[in-house]
Amino acid sequence: MNNERIDSFRIEKDYLGEMRVPKDAYYGVQTARAIENFPISGQSSQPVFTTSIVQIKKAAAMVHVEIGCLDSRIGNMIILACDRILNGEFQDQFVVDVYQAGAGTSHHMNVNEVIANIAIEMLGGVKGDYSVVHPNDHVNYGQSTNDVYPTAMRMAALQSSKKLIKNLYALTETFNQKAKSFDSVVKSGRTHLQDAVPIRVGQEFSGYAASLLKAARGIERASESLKDLGIGGSAVGTGINTHPAYAGKVVEKIRKMTNLDLKESKNRFESMQSNAPFVEFSGALRTVSVELIRIANDLRLMNSGPNTGLGEINLPAAQPGSSIMPGKVNPVIPE
Structure with a gap:
């Protein structure tokens, strides 16, 4: 039983030390720490917000491949990983609680890690082997939570x-x-x-x-x-x-991707x-x-009414209005 439990995890390491991560998870060590640190509401970020971050990641990878800052083999896998997320895959991997620390680093790294591990697998690697694709050095190349998060917030608000x-x-x-x-x-x-x-x-x-x-x-x-x-x-x-x-190039990519006048x-x-x-x-x-x-x-x-109220208009009946008074109808839609 213990062996079975051990086999269901992989060990990842950051500069704080080692951490167990579920073997099948596409997120990594920083997300695992956030899950442990912030068991607050049980609610993760809205999908439109996660989508906005993924769109930024895709646009950034596209630009960095074009200008020669990112190896095309790695960059193209990051782009494909983003496309898979944008097409609806891996939605259950964005697990950091909406109430988290500071600038949103935990959720941002959740996205970076998921993209990295999808790309790693597509390149034939094993989840957690960040020598293949690194969530910081590759997915987050040239970016910071401090510019990604406010940008994603704007995009999500506009889309919503x-x-x-x-x-x-x-x-x-x-x-x-x-x-x-x-x-x-x-x-x-x-x-x-x-x-x-x-x-x-x-x-x-x-x-x-x-x-x-x-x-x-x-x-x-x-x-x-x-x-x-x-x-x-x-x-x-x-x-x-x-x-x-x-x-300038990344804003242009995001503008075309979202059809927003950014x-x-x-x-x-x-x-x-x-x-x-x-x-x-x-x-x-x-x-x-x-x-x-x-x-x-x-x-x-x-x-209000129908007998002792104003009764000046009749709102459509949408459902019965009482568990004790037969025939009563309430204005449930305005309510």
């Missing part, structure tokens, strides 16, 4: 917001259509929940549409500052250990240090949330 913006525009159009449909329906306006002067239901709904349009455009405006990438700044922004042509930062020190673009983007998302909550609460109130 695409669907939200599209849906906000669709919802805006729906409210505009309802505004036209309800334009002849007159009801009591209210202030302080008390009857006020008349208003058309279409006018109310046009207000919802205008609010959501502004909110969607707010996200688009806030996205602009996320498009400046500090990749190429390496450890502190100076670009130490990078080729002079690397920064740009090389004019000041990589700012792009690597400042969280202001994320604060601005977060503020825009918060505005969307506030508007959606307000509109949802209005719809719930106007739908």
